[in-house]
Amino acid sequence: MEPPSDRTDVPGSMQGSDQQSELTPGTAGSAHRVQCPSLSQVLSELASLPPASTLAAIEPLPSEEQKNLFESLQKSLKAAENANILDALKDTPDILQKLWKCRSPYLVPAAEAMANGSRAPLWRVSYGKIGVFNFFLQLIASKETIDNRVILHALRLVGNSCADTNDNREIVVEHNYTAAILQHSSNPELIQVVIPVLYNICIDFGPAQTQLAADKIVYILLKLVKDGAFKDNDALLDYVFELVELVGEQGMTSPPLLQFNANYVASTPARFSGLVSGLATYLNNTRFQEICISNYIVPNILAVLSRSLTFNTESSGEDTQALAQSRLKINQILAEISGSTSFAQYYPLDSPLAQSLKTWLTSTEDQLQICSCVILGNLARSDATCERMVQDLRIHEELISVLKSDVRGAVLHSALGFVKNLAIAGNNRLVLGEAGILPAVSRLWQYESVPQVQFAATSIARQVTVAAIDNISRLLEGLARDGTDSNDERTYLSLLLALFQKTDSTPIKTEIGRTVASICRTLVPKSREGDPTAAALLSRFFDLHEDIALPVGAMIAQSQWPVVRSEGWFAMALMASTKAGAMAVSRSLQKMQILPLLEETLSAETSESTEETEQMQAKKDRDNISVLVQELLKSDVSLFSKFEIPTMIDIDASLPARHACRNR
Incomplete structure (x- = not known):
């Protein structure tokens, strides 16, 4: 700790209660908001990425030969159940290629049979070694219009073959097949398979997570959620939010989470917490913090904090803990963002955001009070701003009420940090003294459970008495008798x-x-x-x-x-x-x-x-x-x-x- 002499960032902190709050921060600068590209625009950009399909051109084949090829494939699959898998399946890639060349209707049952075989863990590596895996990846990446049933089974095979199998995952990543798989996410007949496939590819496999992040999967998924693509499919939504949390930690090239209001995309505490984890990962990056400020997205983050207080978690201790951690992360993000030198330029004291935050000072929700103290306290960087806050807006009166109340230590700590910044402006000291700041902080000198609160309260006593003889007089005022036998007069x-x-x-x-x-x-x-x-x-x-x-x-x-x-x-x-x-x-x-x-x-x-x-x-x-x-x-x-x-x-x-x- 260094002896305080200048204004500091007001500290953000800790978890609050779970009561519902209807407070919503105002917006600002909507005309300058980031324009979100459409899903089709993002997916069309992915279509230009590799891989290019190397599947052979069309070669017609009589129906009888097509049938024979399919029956031969079935025999190979049957033989693989009781023999060496590689030997039994060695001819299947050639059979599949021939069925594809003639665009055989037998390709649908053939793909289904191969996908069923991929359920067996021992078959997955073999599929990769003999080329079956690569064949179906190329089908998925093909620019041709292919029967949805074929693509469905191709996706099944790829997803199964990547489960706990890094050799096959490496093939996907090496040729950027993740982009090809993502393109099928806009197809309502395939989306229920695309999501688990992507999950199997990237779970516990960093290279795939990084590639998917570069492919803008987080943006794509949240856009799909917002557009109702997963409506009435809770199981699939769970996968989606796990993917958002997984991929949010890798290869950050754009801040997609900043564009979405949490009210649209998170309907359960678990999903909300996953979304916040991803958001926190992005916004720990200074560049994204500045984007958030300059594009007037901070109100969206405040809305996320407010949204966290609307969940009913009475039946789940795990949900309660997850939401508490989410609130902590959000307030830490907001503390860093509002500490930026550019923040006041975009969110001045008369902005709707600042005005809404002022109302949060009197909220019954700990985390909203902390948020308000942190952001407004970080706006208090100049004497002129501090004097306006005290002498015009009378913010100090609400802060003193907070300090005299029975709020938690985390709220007190944030409020004291705010008052500390206000007290540095010399013209504010007398006003603070007249408003009763010394009696308010004096009770906190005994706040032993949180030493940071004790120290901050002590520091304020020093600040308000610097060259302020009226406040020195208040510090030397006699206290009411405490009931002891002592006749000694006691002061603050x-x-x-x-x-x-x-x-x-x-x-x-x-x-x-x-x-x-x-x-x-x-x-x-x-x-x-x-x-x-x-x-x-x-x-x-x-x-x-x-x-x-x-x-x-x-x-x-x-x-x-x-x-x-x-x-x-x-x-x-x-x-x-x-x-x-x-x-x-x-x-x-x-x-x-x-x-x-x-x-x-x-x-x-x-x-x-x-x-x-x-x-x-x-x-x-x-x-x-x-x-x-x-x-x-x-x-x-x-x-x-x-x-x-x-x-x-x-x-x-x-x-x-x-x-x-x-x-x-």
């Missing part, structure tokens, strides 16, 4: 200090320290200038919080971020310039064992190879330590232990010499 800052003592998280400890340091940077200079409000707040700051300097000590004690350590030295020196602050600093030096770090920093040598920025930072640290030591020695010596006093005096005495040595 007291809650932060309690979290500091309790947590083991270095980032959280450091962030609390940065909050304390920021308050010092605002109050101490103003108090010196005679500002009565700042002086009163500074007294309250030190008087009510005995261990106020401990978090600053933690900034110095940590070694992960040198810039934070430097910030700590400066804040400690600033604190020590006041009497009450010097007392707090002395306690911190003792409890946090800072003196050894102080000596180590002063004695550290910088070589010539050290970067200039590091040298400058080291010099600033030494200067701040010098001020710190001198301010402490001006204060009451009784603040220090008898062991620390000599050390402090020695350090102070050595400072001029050390500076002189380094400045030669």
Whole structure:
């Protein structure tokens, strides 16, 4: 983790509930949408691809000879049941060729008999070796008009022969017969066979999946689904969505899934989840994300998320889990897409999409709230946009309501990320403070189940108090008595200090320290200038919080971020310039064992190879330590232990010499 200083992408997250939602995102830029080619256009492009058929020309043959050929083929098939398959079937390719040459009506029963034989696993490799498999592939690829019954059995044979048989699959892929098979998908008499054949070819066989992806199978299948080609055929639809998921992971050359509304193509949780898996695979590709943005397809993805909430999954735990994973994937996709620098250009704050997302902030669906926070939060990249969101659209009021509600940690995390971006705009801090952001986040400082929520809530306290004396005053407001016997007045800052003592998280400890340091940077200079409000707040700051300097000590004690350590030295020196602050600093030096770090920093040598920025930072640290030591020695010596006093005096005495040595 790096100490936050700039706007960040708002994190997307986790699964939500399954209640139905009627919210549908608005559309934008419909005139610029991608034009989807027709199915016939896509299939005609496939027709121009190889393979070219090498089947012989027509040679007429008497009917009696045709009958004899068919009977001979039947005998060969019968013999193969009890003899060596290769020997028994060696003449069948020649018989099939002759039946084809004369366009014999016996080719239909011959093809059926051969397809029936392909059911036997031992026959499949033999079909490939002797040329039977290749013969039927060429029939499938032929540009001639062939009896549908012949093509049906040819497809059966190819599908059976490819089941768990990579040798035959390699033949299909080598000559791109997948394109030829796909062309028959527009034939309603063959579609019920084409789909299982394609499934058998590509299941557990990557090369076929890659080739089918290049052949635009996903687009073709979804177009067929949308056009009702699989109506009332649930078994076939299951194959279709498995194919979409399988092939979506291979050879991505175009984003077909972006064109289709999930309401058209997924009627069950399993099919929907398969579709989303394919969609996620495509949209993990940056190029497709940009296509999605520039062609105004993001509303379609939002519709997919909304659609996921309409399924009834009460009877199936498996469906519930699959849908939850689907929602997670969709929101992760949307987080990446909305994080693109081009997103705001196509979906500005006044777009229908942004306006619909604003309504999702108050949804009862976790994932819609997360989605809204993520996308709108990623739109909050400039001060002007953030100020408009807060001062014109009043989005912060809905976010504060979310933070005060009993929503899940994932929603809180996303909402906090959004607020964090809004708070960076200086003019928003006062508005956020007036709206009650500090009480809202203060309850989340105890949110131990999700440390990311604790940290984000802590970070917001720092951000809204930077150079904002009104919000510092709110942080120092007294809290209602908690029912204990203690008479000590407690403030919101007291809650932060309690979290500091309790947590083991270095980032959280450091962030609390940065909050304390920021308050010092605002109050101490103003108090010196005679500002009565700042002086009163500074007294309250030190008087009510005995261990106020401990978090600053933690900034110095940590070694992960040198810039934070430097910030700590400066804040400690600033604190020590006041009497009450010097007392707090002395306690911190003792409890946090800072003196050894102080000596180590002063004695550290910088070589010539050290970067200039590091040298400058080291010099600033030494200067701040010098001020710190001198301010402490001006204060009451009784603040220090008898062991620390000599050390402090020695350090102070050595400072001029050390500076002189380094400045030669």
